[in-house]
Amino acid sequence: MAALKNQRHEAFARAICRGESASKAYSGIYHVTGNNAEAAASRLLRNVKVAERISELQGTAAKRTTKTVESLVADLDEIIAFARQCGNPTAMVAAVNTQAKLLGLMIDRSETTVLQRPAPLPTKVLELSESEWIAQFSKGPGQRHALTDGAKQRKAEARKLGGAGNRRAVEPPITWDIETDEIKARGVIGLDDDD
Numbered sequence: 001m002a003a004l005k006n007q008r009h010e011a012f013a014r015a016i017c018r019g020e021s022a023s024k025a026y027s028g029i030y031h032v033t034g035n036n037a038e039a040a041a042s043r044l045l046r047n048v049k050v051a052e053r054i055s056e057l058q059g060t061a062a063k064r065t066t067k068t069v070e071s072l073v074a075d076l077d078e079i080i081a082f083a084r085q086c087g088n089p090t091a092m093v094a095a096v097n098t099q100a101k102l103l104g105l106m107i108d109r110s111e112t113t114v115l116q117r118p119a120p121l122p123t124k125v126l127e128l129s130e131s132e133w134i135a136q137f138s139k140g141p142g143q144r145h146a147l148t149d150g151a152k153q154r155k156a157e158a159r160k161l162g163g164a165g166n167r168r169a170v171e172p173p174i175t176w177d178i179e180t181d182e183i184k185a186r187g188v189i190g191l192d193d194d195d
Helices: 007-018 022-030 035-046 048-086 089-102 130-137 150-162
Strands: 174-177 182-185
Touching: 007 022, 007 035, 007 048, 022 035, 035 048, 048 089
Parallel strands: none
Antiparallel strands: 174 182
């Protein structure tokens, strides 16, 4: 059957074959909305010529799809036979995998979605003392201790005892003593002596 003489009917049939709903297809072609579009689309679907044209278009599309899948599977069968003759197992495996994907028998992991993933890092803020930090992140040998809330508890206790206004100033690690004209260092500082 050739295309319908009425261009709007032909456009309606093609829109239905593309997967649009009848009322949406009718609305797009005739610029009618609401119940009027639904009623008119229903009447047009019952039109014998339009219904035959829709079934013809759907049959043609189904034949093309079937032919495409069947021809690809046949081509892959030929590739598998050729790879078997040449003694190339890698090509055989690739062709079989392609066939399985084409037929929907195999799904790539990248196509699946994970609904819930665990958090990669702790979700609460951790405050570590220097010894806890060294135990957790040092590169030296030995056991790695789990993170603890000990540092957080100690800080809370210090706040209770000292209060917010009683914070003492932190001494700088290196100071200059004016009376003795010497450098005073707190902690261990490695300096190379040329003497």
